Every structure is written in C-alpha cells, then in structure tokens.
Amino acid sequence: MNVKAPVIMETIFVAIAIIVYSLTSNTFFIYNFLYIGTAISLGLFLMAKNKPYARNIIMLAVGSYLLIYVGILGHENMLMSGFWYYLFLGVFEAAVIHYLIAKIAGPFLFGRGWCGYACWTAMVLDLLPYKTPQNERKNWGYFRYVLFALILCIVAGLFMFKVNNLELVMFNMFIIGNVIYYAAGIVLAFKLKDNRAFCKYVCPITVFLKATSYFSIIRVKIDSDKCIECNKCIKSCPMDVDMLDNSRKRLNGTECILCTECIKACKQDALKL
Ligand code: SF4
Ligand code: SF4
Numbered sequence: 001m002n003v004k005a006p007v008i009m010e011t012i013f014v015a016i017a018i019i020v021y022s023l024t025s026n027t028f029f030i031y032n033f034l035y036i037g038t039a040i041s042l043g044l045f046l047m048a049k050n051k052p053y054a055r056n057i058i059m060l061a062v063g064s065y066l067l068i069y070v071g072i073l074g075h076e077n078m079l080m081s082g083f084w085y086y087l088f089l090g091v092f093e094a095a096v097i098h099y100l101i102a103k104i105a106g107p108f109l110f111g112r113g114w115c116g117y118a119c120w121t122a123m124v125l126d127l128l129p130y131k132t133p134q135n136e137r138k139n140w141g142y143f144r145y146v147l148f149a150l151i152l153c154i155v156a157g158l159f160m161f162k163v164n165n166l167e168l169v170m171f172n173m174f175i176i177g178n179v180i181y182y183a184a185g186i187v188l189a190f191k192l193k194d195n196r197a198f199c200k201y202v203c204p205i206t207v208f209l210k211a212t213s214y215f216s217i218i219r220v221k222i223d224s225d226k227c228i229e230c231n232k233c234i235k236s237c238p239m240d241v242d243m244l245d246n247s248r249k250r251l252n253g254t255e256c257i258l259c260t261e262c263i264k265a266c267k268q269d270a271l272k273l
C-alpha cells in the first residue's frame with residue numbers, strides 16, 4: 001500500500017463533502033464525509049505501515065457509524081429498500097447519496113472498495129474464522145438477482161397499495177433486514193466455511209457493484225515478469241479472484257474487494273494496485 005494513498009483518499013472525501021454540501025446545503029454531509037474519509041485515510045496509513053487488522057479497524061469505524069449513527073439513531077434506512085424508497089419519493093438524502101457514491105458511481109474509480117473497507121455486514125463477517133474459502137465456489141450467484149427483484153417489488157408495492165406510515169415501515173425494514181443479513185451471513189459462513197459466502201451468493205447490492213466495478217480504475221495488476229507462479233496470491237484471496245490474469249475478464253474479477261491480501265502474500269512484489 002502506497003503511503004500517498006491516505007492523502008489521496010482524504011482529498012477525494014473532502015471534494016465529495018464540498019460537492020454534496022453545495023448540492024444539498026445540508027451541513028450533515030460535511031461532517032459525514034469528513035468522518036468517513038478520515039477513518040479510511042487513517043486505516044490506509046496503518047495498512048501502509050503493515051499494522052495487523054488495519055482494514056478491520058477501518059470497517060468497524062465506518063460500518064458501525066453508518067449502521068448505528070446514521071441508520072438506527074438517525075432513522076435512515078441505508079439498505080437497498082431505503083435506496084428505492086427515497087428514490088421513488090424523489091428525496092436526495094443520505095441513502096440515495098450513499099448508494100450513488102459508494103455503490104453506483106464510485107466503483108468506476110475504486111471498484112468494490114465499499115465491500116473491503118466500509119460495509120457493516122462484512123465488518124462482522126470478516127471476524128469469523130474462514131478468511132479464505134475452504135471449499136469450491138458454488139454456482140448460486142443467481143440468488144442475488146432474485147433478492148434484488150424481491151426488494152424492488154416490495155418497496156414498489158408499498159407505494160402502489162398506499163401503505164400508511166411508510167417512514168416507520170422503512171425503519172422496521174432496516175432493522176429486520178439487517179438482522180436477517182447478519183444471521184444469513186453467519187450461518188452461510190460456517191456452513192460453507194467461507195466468511196464471504198453471503199457476499200458471493202446473496203447480497204443484492206452486488207447487482208450494482210459487479211456491473212460498475214468491472215470498469216474500476218483502481219484494480220490489482222500483475223507484473224508477469226516478476227511472477228514465479230507459486231499461487232500464494234490465489235490461495236490468499238477471500239473472493240476467488242484470478243489476479244494472475246490482467247484482463248478485465250479475469251475469473252471473478254468483479255468480486256475483488258481490494259483487500260490487498262494477494263499483494264501481501266506475494267514475496268516477489270509482482271502484484272500492485
Ligand atoms: S457484497 Fe454486500 S454484504 Fe458483502 S461487503 Fe459488499 S455490500 Fe457488504
Ligand atoms: S504470489 Fe506473486 S509470484 Fe506467486 S503466483 Fe502470485 S503473483 Fe506470482
């Protein structure tokens with residue numbers, strides 16, 4: 001990890017804070033993005049210094065802030081249901097802005113950095129025992145599309161049937177949705193011996209993330225001249241990515257969460273971001 005990365009990241013978040021504030025005139029977004037940018041920058045600094053658990057610390061700082069402060073205390077549904085709800089209402093608020101930046105536009109630049117450094121579901125899953133998958137990958141990815149469509153239909157149905165007290169309904173959906181996600185994620189992790197099984201097969205947000213992160217500017221690249229084909233990088237990857245292939249069509253390329261485990265595993269210094 002380059003020591004310039006924390007400075008670049010802080011600069012990006014300051015720019016985002018200014019842009020979003022100028023669009024909304026809401027000072028919350030200044031504090032919000034400065035907090036997230038500073039947490040990520042400090043974590044990247046610790047990663048550059050090879051401190052263990054630096055990435056977990058970033059995830060806990062950002063993920064718990066979004067879950068507890070913005071979501072639970074602020075009564076903002078930050079799940080996909082909240083994104084559709086506020087989008088249908090035409091309200092340009094936290095959930096919509098969050099999705100646009102972290103999960104739709106942002107991945108063109110930083111891929112699935114959200115999944116590696118900020119997600120409040122994965123901040124717990126990454127603490128489970130199976131950091132690298134112990135079994136062959138399943139062909140269950142279709143489930144994410146089913147869940148994506150189901151959530152969209154449920155939120156559309158709430159509007160079509162003119163359900164009352166929608167704000168309370170959405171808050172309850174946020175709480176119940178998170179409980180289900182944590183339970184499913186932990187069960188799948190132990191069942192399949194893979195901390196990130198929920199991310200690979202279930203999470204509906206990956207419908208956005210996989211599509212846009214395909215074009216990510218920041219991605220792991222290999223210098224084939226340095227590679228001795230020891231495969232230590234492949235074995236260290238939690239997401240089954242074939243980072244030995246530099247092409248965009250690399251196997252499971254849109255699964256990369258930029259965790260840098262492969263880079264750390266390569267003693268030939270053949271991989272970089
Ligand atoms: S795939 Fe979903 S659950 Fe996993 S880290 Fe990304 S957003 Fe979070
Ligand atoms: S760990 Fe390094 S040297 Fe070994 S296969 Fe991966 S890139 Fe090549």
Ligand code: SF4
Pocket residue numbers: 220236237238239240241243255256257258259260261262263
């Ligand atoms: S180990 Fe490398 S290829 Fe795999 S998810 Fe992490 S950064 Fe991406």
